[in-house]
Amino acid sequence: MKKILIKNAQLVNEGVVQQQDILIEDTLISKIGADLSHPEAYIIDAEGLHLFPGAIDDQVHFREPGLTHKEDIATGSRAAVAGGITSFMEMPNTNPQTTTHEELQKKFDIAQETAYANYSFMFGGTNDNLEEIKKIDPKTTAALKLFLGSSTGNMLVDDEKVLEQIFTHSPLLICTHCEDEETIRENLAQHIKEYGQDIPIEKHPDIRSAEACYLSSSSAIKLAKKTGARLHVFHLSTAKEMELFDNSLSLREKQITAEVCIHHLWFNDTNYGEKGTLIKWNPAVKAKADQETLFQALLDDKLDVIATDHAPHTLTEKQNSYTKAPSGGPLVQHAFQAMLEFYHQGKISLEKIVQKMAHNPAILFDIKSRGYLKEGYKADLVLIDLNKPYTVTKDNILSKCGWSPFEGTTFSSTIEKTFINGTLIYDNGIVLERGKPEQLRFDR
Structure with missing residues (x-):
């Protein structure tokens, strides 16, 4: 079971922004709190970054x-x-x-x-x-x-x-x-x-x-x-x-x-x-x-x-x-x-x-266990640097069509990392291996 500990991030969740740590175990958020530690976890220091639910x-x-x-x-x-x-x-x-x-x-x-x-x-x-x-x-x-x-x-x-x-x-x-x-x-x-x-x-x-x-x-x-x-x-x-x-x-x-x-x-x-x-x-x-x-x-x-x-x-x-x-x-x-x-x-x-x-x-849509930073929820997370400019160019457009209406726009923020079900999928401009995305389930 893989374990990732994200330290010192500003969590944006349920109407509050506050510095917290998040421990990911396998596909889930297992713990949220201050000064978390785990002897087996891979640590990501997110000082200066904001952590959002995907x-x-x-x-x-x-x-x-x-x-x-x-x-x-x-x-x-x-x-x-x-x-x-x-x-x-x-x-x-x-x-x-x-x-x-x-x-x-x-x-x-x-x-x-x-x-x-x-x-x-x-x-x-x-x-x-x-x-x-x-x-x-x-x-x-x-x-x-x-x-x-x-x-x-x-x-x-x-x-x-x-x-x-x-x-x-x-x-x-x-x-x-x-x-x-x-x-x-x-x-x-x-x-x-x-x-x-x-x-x-x-x-x-x-x-x-x-x-x-x-x-x-x-x-x-x-x-x-x-x-x-x-x-x-x-x-x-x-x-x-x-x-x-x-x-x-x-x-x-x-x-x-x-x-x-x-x-x-x-x-x-x-x-x-x-x-x-x-x-x-x-x-x-x-x-x-x-x-x-x-x-x-x-x-x-x-x-x-x-x-x-x-x-x-x-x-x-x-x-x-x-x-x-x-x-x-x-x-x-x-x-x-x-x-x-x-x-x-x-x-x-x-x-x-x-x-x-x-x-x-x-x-x-009554989606099961997603959409929030909560213990027991799926670890779908996004780390963002709000103060790192990013310019849209043809070279960094990933859609197959190869263009964007935002081409030439410089945004003030950069998507740094994206986690899908606890797996790092996108890291500093690079899409990594697929990981294990899941079919959404609905509590209806």
């Missing part, structure tokens, strides 16, 4: 199977551990789509052999797989994912009767992508009529509009209230949608919860001129007022979770004209550092970052 990213697209020229589970999870993300939940819009239990098991099998971080997968809902949904095991599958506005073929759930049945019978938390497809189609048609296929990227938030987001989000929330379903709305992007969410209850008491992604906090529509289609996402990056309202809603606990929606495409694909350039971008490697940059700017506390990136995902 981030849990509830929304990534690692593109396997079927789209592995962009990313795969191995490369995506390597980038994640380099960014301090120790557990991920991957989305079902792969090829083939994860809408049957056979395809779901295939992804678990791939991850068991290739993932660098702990893993789970979401099951995809469609207009015609209700019986498959009913058979989902809540203890082994992260959630049910519904695309209520998208261009992913059969994964667009637009049959209202089926949708109500899914909300009524889902054995899992339902996670939704909310944009009204009819509104988007009308907006796109108008812009094609005016500009042809080469629509200016600055028009993206007019096409994937705030109205389209609000119509879909409000409809999903109304249905959740009608059926009693547990609903988690992904990647909120507008100020208006914040009217739909509540902060009067604790996270454990909420039936309807919400998420914001890194790119909607970091970018706004003034960045399209410089970044172009590299920051084309669905939902779109919108106005500065939306960005500012989202950030305040995060601080006020209307928004419960920070995620990445890591969705890489090749640079060649992204550099197409507006109508041909796909939406999405790689974010897992730099999400933690981006949030820490907001800390350096005085906009958010370390404790709040940990709450939204580690504690709350663990609570929301």
